Amino acid sequence: MNQVEPIRNKEDIQRMYQVLKAKSERDYLLFKLAIHTGIRLMDLLNLKVEEVLKRDEEDIVSSWIQQCAPSIKIMLPEDLRSEVKAYIEANQLTYDQLLFQSLRTHKELSRQQAYRIIHQAAEELGLLHIGLTTLRKTFAYHAYKAGISIAIIQKYLGHQTTQETVKFIGLSTKEEHHTIIALNL
Incomplete structure (x- = not known):
């Protein structure tokens, strides 16, 4: 089995969005929600509308993430929240539907099916070493690059050690040593 990698380049992520959206809103949102939440694939595929849309507030929630790390909240970007709501409305999905x-x-x-969706889009763009685990790896990689502690990412992913998380994300030792701490106390 080949090792899959995160999508490190944000331009490649945008290109994936374009290819997937041209094929299907469902496929596009599957990819986008996955890389913005790091949710496990089987949890993502089993998500029901009621788990992402509160009945009373008509707002997207992250209660489905709380199983792995209840102290960590994932904030979805407003555009993604709007897209998910529009998708639910356009497809007339009820609260009990997937x-x-x-x-x-x-x-x-x-x-x-999920693998075919992601792999075909990546192949069309010439992206190599892309699979289903790429989605979680992409989330974790970009969380790390955004300054989230590797220990927090480790906890969120359910890894035993930070070394496991570093390896999962695919950080090289060269990347790890570019951390600069500049205090001016």
Whole structure:
């Protein structure tokens, strides 16, 4: 089995958005929600509308993330929140339905279908070493690059050690040593 990598380049992420959105709003949102939350694939594929949209407030929540690290909150960007709401409305999804369904069977997407969606888009763009774990790795990599502590990312991902997280993200030792602490007390 080949080792998959995170998508490190933000331009490549934007290109993935374009390719996936041209094919299907569902595929685009599956990818976008995955890389913005780091949610496990099977949890993502089993998400119901009621788990992302509160009945009373009509707002997207992250209660489905709370299983792994209840003290960590993931803030979804406003544009993503709006896109998910619009997708739910456009597809007339009810609270008890799956957010991401097979168009043919109206059941959850299989891992194989999800893999085909992501892999074909990446292949079209010439991106190598892309698979389903890429989604979580991309989330973790960009969280780290945004300044989130590796220990917090480790806890969120459910890893035993920070070394496991560093390896998972695919950080090289060269990247790790570029941390600068500049205090002016």
